[in-house]
Amino acid sequence: MHLTEEQLLIYQNQGFILLPEYFSRAEVEIMKAELSALSIETSPKKILEKDGKTVRSLHGSHTKNDVFRCLARHPFIVDPAMQIARSKVYIYQFKINIKAAFSGDIWKWHQDYIYWRKEDGMPRPQVVNAMCLLDDMNEFNGPLFIIPGSHKEEMIDVTIHHPQVGTTSSNNSSNSNGWISSFSANLKYTLSQELVTDLVSKYGITFIKAAAGSILFFDSNIVHASSNNISPFGRSTVIITYNSIENIPLPVQNPRPDFLVSQDYRPVTPLAPDELSQFPGVKICTSNP
Ligand code: SIN
Ligand code: MN
Numbered sequence: 001m002h003l004t005e006e007q008l009l010i011y012q013n014q015g016f017i018l019l020p021e022y023f024s025r026a027e028v029e030i031m032k033a034e035l036s037a038l039s040i041e042t043s044p045k046k047i048l049e050k051d052g053k054t055v056r057s058l059h060g061s062h063t064k065n066d067v068f069r070c071l072a073r074h075p076f077i078v079d080p081a082m083q084i085a086r087s088k089v090y091i092y093q094f095k096i097n098i099k100a101a102f103s104g105d106i107w108k109w110h111q112d113y114i115y116w117r118k119e120d121g122m123p124r125p126q127v128v129n130a131m132c133l134l135d136d137m138n139e140f141n142g143p144l145f146i147i148p149g150s151h152k153e154e155m156i157d158v159t160i161h162h163p164q165v166g167t168t169s170s171n172n173s174s175n176s177n178g179w180i181s182s183f184s185a186n187l188k189y190t191l192s193q194e195l196v197t198d199l200v201s202k203y204g205i206t207f208i209k210a211a212a213g214s215i216l217f218f219d220s221n222i223v224h225a226s227s228n229n230i231s232p233f234g235r236s237t238v239i240i241t242y243n244s245i246e247n248i249p250l251p252v253q254n255p256r257p258d259f260l261v262s263q264d265y266r267p268v269t270p271l272a273p274d275e276l277s278q279f280p281g282v283k284i285c286t287s288n289p
């Protein structure tokens with residue numbers, strides 16, 4: 001599935017494009033069942049909320065889990081990612097943000113690219129995020145806020161906020177470099193209230209309201225955030241970041257763990273139709289591709 005010229009233009013102008021109900025309910029249910037199983041495992045790839053018990057995010061699940069491996073190689077996602085990046089791509093990061101009912105915490109205002117540039121040595125923002133909604137996202141459950149067009153400001157070099165160390169589900173020594181501050185509610189590079197006020201008066205503000213199964217492609221320099229989820233509705237999303245194979249990060253002093261920033265630079269080959277599930281209404285594979 002490719003984006004049309006018009007869709008690509010929308011992406012370039014506003015910095016994101018929403019494709020409603022891209023995957024079926026049946027496919028979403030398959031992914032949610034996998035997510036439930038993964039969230040109860042103890043793993044350093046699991047980040048907890050400040051309460052020390054609610055799961056905030058899971059990382060790198062595409063390397064172990066067949067359904068998520070299939071999602072990350074799904075032509076519906078990889079083809080548009082290659083169009084946007086204007087080249088072949090590899091999987092840079094794979095995370096599932098859970099934002100649990102009643103307790104999912106905020107994501108402060110930020111851009112993604114500054115993390116990838118400063119922490120990982122990524123040369124250019126030739127990279128794209130694909131967010132796949134596993135629950136309906138609405139005004140109640142901490143939807144994604146976006147400042148449309150703000151990617152045109154490019155990377156805004158904000159002062160580092162020095163966070164306290166957060167919590168993972170295991171006592172992980174690989175966090176001695178503080179990488180968790182890119183994934184906790186206490187983010188490292190956030191935009192000041194003054195900056196956000198100025199950007200919103202220049203570009204406006206919007207939020208994503210869409211059904212489970214929808215896909216949002218968004219630019220690594222778009223300014224975005226989300227509030228906490230005090231509703232009874234979960235709000236889980238998978239975010240897969242595809243980087244251009246022409247944009248391999250340069251060496252850095254304290255590289256983040258591989259499950260956060262993949263060093264597997266092999267281009268992703270989109271799955272062929274016969275590698276996808278042949279069940280009616282299900283195009284996510286249900287067995288090892
Ligand atoms: C992110 O910025 O990576 C996540 C935002 C969200 O899940 O609301
Ligand atoms: Mn982000």
